[in-house]
Amino acid sequence: xxxxxxxxxxxxxxxxxxxxxxxxxxxxxxxxxxxxxxxxxxxxxxxxxxxxxxxxxxxxxxxxxxxxxxxxxxxxxxxxxxxxxxxxxxxxxxxxxxxxxxxxxxxxxxxxxxxxxxxxxxxxxxxxxxxxxxxxxxxxxxxxxxxxxxxxxxxxxxxxxxxxxxxxxxxxxxxxxxxxxxxxxxxxxxxxxxxxxxxxxxxxxxxxxxxxxxxxxxxxxxxxxxxxxxxxxxxxxxxxxxxxxxxxxxxxxxxxxxxxxxxxxxxxxxxxxxxxxxxxxxxxxxxxxxxxxxxxxxxxxxxxxxxxxxxxxxxxxxxxxxxxxxxxxxxxxxxxxxxxxxxxxxxxxxxxxxxxxxxxxxxxxxxxxxxxxxxxxxxxxxxxxxxxxxxxxxxxxxxxxxxxxxxxxxxxxxx
Numbered sequence: 001x002x003x004x005x006x007x008x009x010x011x012x013x014x015x016x017x018x019x020x021x022x023x024x025x026x027x028x029x030x031x032x033x034x035x036x037x038x039x040x041x042x043x044x045x046x047x048x049x050x051x052x053x054x055x056x057x058x059x060x061x062x063x064x065x066x067x068x069x070x071x072x073x074x075x076x077x078x079x080x081x082x083x084x085x086x087x088x089x090x091x092x093x094x095x096x097x098x099x100x101x102x103x104x105x106x107x108x109x110x111x112x113x114x115x116x117x118x119x120x121x122x123x124x125x126x127x128x129x130x131x132x133x134x135x136x137x138x139x140x141x142x143x144x145x146x147x148x149x150x151x152x153x154x155x156x157x158x159x160x161x162x163x164x165x166x167x168x169x170x171x172x173x174x175x176x177x178x179x180x181x182x183x184x185x186x187x188x189x190x191x192x193x194x195x196x197x198x199x200x201x202x203x204x205x206x207x208x209x210x211x212x213x214x215x216x217x218x219x220x221x222x223x224x225x226x227x228x229x230x231x232x233x234x235x236x237x238x239x240x241x242x243x244x245x246x247x248x249x250x251x252x253x254x255x256x257x258x259x260x261x262x263x264x265x266x267x268x269x270x271x272x273x274x275x276x277x278x279x280x281x282x283x284x285x286x287x288x289x290x291x292x293x294x295x296x297x298x299x300x301x302x303x304x305x306x307x308x309x310x311x312x313x314x315x316x317x318x319x320x321x322x323x324x325x326x327x328x329x330x331x332x333x334x335x336x337x338x339x340x341x342x343x344x345x346x347x348x349x350x351x352x353x354x355x356x357x358x359x360x361x362x363x364x365x366x367x368x369x370x371x372x373x374x375x376x377x378x379x380x381x382x383x384x385x386x387x388x389x390x391x392x393x394x395x396x397x398x399x400x401x402x403x404x405x406x407x408x409x410x411x412x413x414x415x
Contacts, residue, residue: 036065047072060104062088074120079117088137105140112145115268132195135163138331144175148268150298151179165195177384182211182340188220199226211340216361218244223264232266235264245287248366256280260295269297277304281362284314284369290333302335302345315369320391322354344409358383359409383408 030257040047051066064086071078092104144156156175163169166319174187188205203222208215223240241258261275273293280287308329315368317323341362349356360381366380368379385402 040070044072045121046376048074049085051083060090061094062086063132072117073123075117075120077114079114079121080111082108082111090136103133103135105137106135107140108142108144108199110143110145111141115146115148119267132165134165135160138162139171151177151268153177163195168193169195179339182209182338184209186220199228200224201226211342211345212363214246214248214366216244216246218242218257234265235263237261238263238272243363246352246366248363251366253285254282255285267297269295271295277306281312284312286310286315288331290331296339299337300335300339300341302333304331304333306331306333308349321389322351322387325352325401327352354385354387356383356385358404360406361409364408378404380406380408382409 036047036049039045047068047070049065049068051068053063053065055064056062064084068080068085069078070080084107086105088104088106090102090104093100109178137304139158139160141156141158143265144153144158146153146156146302153175156173157199158171158173160169160171169192170250171190172188173190175185177184177186184207186205186207188203188207191202193200201222203220206217206219208217210216220240220242222238222240224235227234237260239258239260241256243254243256245255246253256279258273258278259275261272264271271293272295275292276293277290277292278288279285287309288306289309290304292304292306292381294303295301308331310326311318311323311329329349331350332348334347335343335345337345344359344361347356347358347360349358358381360383364380368376381404383404385400385404387400388398390397390400
């Protein structure tokens with residue numbers, strides 16, 4: 001065989017072997033495994049994808065993986081699962097090997113995030129400055145879920161048209177938060193300035209809280225400067241207001257609510273203190289102003305001191321001379337229990353020389369106030385009333401003390 005022919009056959013053999021090697025190396029499963037292993041090593045996670053995968057190199061690299069699971073090595077629970085993950089990056093990010101965190105688009109279908117597992121992983125990460133990527137074509141989350149400690153968010157939908165940590169960001173978030181039998185549905189527009197840190201955030205949109213036989217639809221307006229640190233998310237001054245109505249059967253109670261307070265969100269617990277609160281109603285909902293603290297984690301805490309501007313006309317009338325007075329009614333309210341307010345609360349209420357100490361469940365009292373004349377003349381509570389003078393059916397009583405006992409309330413001191 002002549003030398004040129006031998007050279008031609010050798011070249012063809014090399015090209016054939018090279019093509020076979022590229023075919024084996026560039027199969028979607030091999031590419032996916034290489035990418036996920038590399039990403040997992042960088043993050044200290046085990047990342048697998050057992051579903052079908054695909055990639056495209058035309059235009060910009062695109063990787064699509066399915067049935068993705070990410071967990072800390074040896075952990076029982078994964079911190080993230082997703083039915084489908086779509087990632088598109090520019091060639092500049094590929095060439096920089098991640099040094100340049102520019103991403104075109106991310107899509108997540110049915111992701112499930114375990115918040116305690118995520119917090120454990122974040123606590124294990126080495127200290128250092130974290131970088132936030134840019135998303136030139138945004139982020140989309142469909143049918144997501146976040147599992148917290150005693151609460152979760154499901155039906156989560158997120159949409160960000162674009163994201164840059166040093167620029168203003170707009171997006172939408174919808175879903176449902178549940179804790180026990182309390183559910184809050186939301187569909188909110190969100191705007192944030194410079195998400196990298198010390199960001200100003202604004203949230204506007206409808207939400208509806210419900211539990212058992214009642215629901216509370218409202219429209220929320222919230223704004224706050226935020227700081228993200230190792231001790232959680234903080235705000236020096238959160239401002240929020242909502243207008244809505246309380247609904248239970250045929251009962252509808254319109255109201256307006258506002259709060260101003262520092263904020264701390266850490267470890268799944270939200271705390272607002274010292275908080276200034278205002279509530280305005282129309283008839284049955286009282287007009288009140290209060291100061292104190294609110295916190296929500298595994299349970300809801302209310303610790304408020306304030307005053308009622310007056311006794312609402314729609315409430316059962318107070319006997320004279322208590323009802324004839326026009327002075328405000330200072331009060332103290334304490335509650336620690338379920339977020340649907342179904343546990344016992346304590347209330348101290350004063351007007352002039354009259355004092356009333358009570359323990360009650362808010363849903364029971366609300367139902368009694370709105371009931372017809374056929375209901376019980378005594379409210380469903382346990383309490384003690386003391387007043388120097390009381391007029392009943394023309395009779396004047398002095399040094400009056402009244403004790404009411406509701407056997408359905410647990411014994412012991414109120415929170």
